[in-house]
Amino acid sequence: MGEAERGESAPRLRISFWCSNGHETRPSFASDAQIPEHWDCPRCGFPAGQDEENPPAPPRTEPYKTHLAYVRERRSAADGEAILAEALAKLRGEI
Numbered sequence: 001m002g003e004a005e006r007g008e009s010a011p012r013l014r015i016s017f018w019c020s021n022g023h024e025t026r027p028s029f030a031s032d033a034q035i036p037e038h039w040d041c042p043r044c045g046f047p048a049g050q051d052e053e054n055p056p057a058p059p060r061t062e063p064y065k066t067h068l069a070y071v072r073e074r075r076s077a078a079d080g081e082a083i084l085a086e087a088l089a090k091l092r093g094e095i
């Protein structure tokens with residue numbers, strides 16, 4: 001078992017994965033291991049796939065939205081201006 005002494009007892013497969021940033025990573029797998037469809041890119045953390053031309057899309061990062069952001073989305077800019085104008089008018093005692 002001379003092979004075993006060099007740490008190559010089991011045949012290993014090197015599989016290339018590419019992330020959407022073009023990073024290639026080549027983890028090795030035991031020949032009887034199940035090759036995962038996706039691999040996390042060790043450089044940027046994006047999912048990487050075995051198809052270089054068609055890497056998996058990066059995860060969508062949903063920015064945290066404040067309550068105010070939701071309110072702004074619900075109201076159009078015009079509405080916002082009307083509300084602001086009304087508030088200013090109240091401040092000035094015009095209403």
Ligand SMILES: [Zn+2]
Nearest residue numbers: 019023041044
């Ligand atoms: Zn990457």
